[in-house]
Amino acid sequence: MNKKIKTYSFGMKKKITFIQACIGDFDTYIFDEPTSGVDVESATVMMTIISEICSKGAAVLLTSHNLEELEQVSDYVYFLKNGVIESEGTVNDLLTKQDDQKKQPYVVVPLDMAELTHYLNNHYHDDYSRYDSHIAVYVDDCVQGSALLKELVQNDIDIVAFYQRQSNLKETLFGSDVDETLDIKQS
Structure with missing residues (x-):
């Protein structure tokens, strides 16, 4: 209670900002690398919360380098390379396209x-x-x-x-x- 946030670890600061972003009921949420630097257990909880937000009908923009997480929660994915969209689609469409090619x-x-x-x-x-x-x-x-x-x-x-x-x-x-x-x- 008496400890200042600036003294917290990077992962703890990430969790606090995530909690702050989730307070309230909004129609749109933006999460930029929410689980980077966070322990696996907390990251799992965070992704569950993001899934719940999506299931309530809110729009979620999620950026991540963690492709496993994106695969779990994304309806539609854009892959960017050098600032240009290299490929896009639903996870299923992208995987099906990959499977058809080899x-x-x-x-x-x-x-x-x-x-x-x-x-x-x-x-x-x-x-x-x-x-x-x-x-x-x-x-x-x-x-x-x-x-x-x-x-x-x-x-x-x-x-x-x-x-x-x-x-x-x-x-x-x-x-x-x-x-x-x-x-x-x-x-």
């Missing part, structure tokens, strides 16, 4: 890497990438992905996990392919 990666976590690698060398040639704990196989669509799984099962290749890798705004913006940063999920 083969879809299916992540396969085999029980025996050598066995799966041998099979893929004979049937899929260059349409896969091998990593330490998994292999990403690239197919045209989910029909081919399902056919791939069926082939593996019919050829007695034991699979620990198999799932389609979903695109995100980061991949859409920067065009990165599936790499070592894939999360391995049991499915």
Whole structure:
């Protein structure tokens, strides 16, 4: 109570300005990088509050470098590069456009890497990438992905996990392919 705001940490100051912006009931809100410098738990609460504001029908302009946050709360996204709109659209439209432009990666976590690698060398040639704990196989669509799984099962290749890798705004913006940063999920 007796401590001046100027003595607070950067993150605490950000939280206070966020709270100030949310006091009242407005039809328009502007948030410029609201979660930068804020701990993860507080950032999660802040994004929930922004979602609630949107659900009440208020217009929200949110600028952020955190593409995961934008993906969660945005109705419409503009990507700026050097002050020029490089791409725009709904999150779904942008992700769909990205997905239509390249083969879809299916992540396969085999029980025996050598066995799966041998099979893929004979049937899929260059349409896969091998990593330490998994292999990403690239197919045209989910029909081919399902056919791939069926082939593996019919050829007695034991699979620990198999799932389609979903695109995100980061991949859409920067065009990165599936790499070592894939999360391995049991499915």
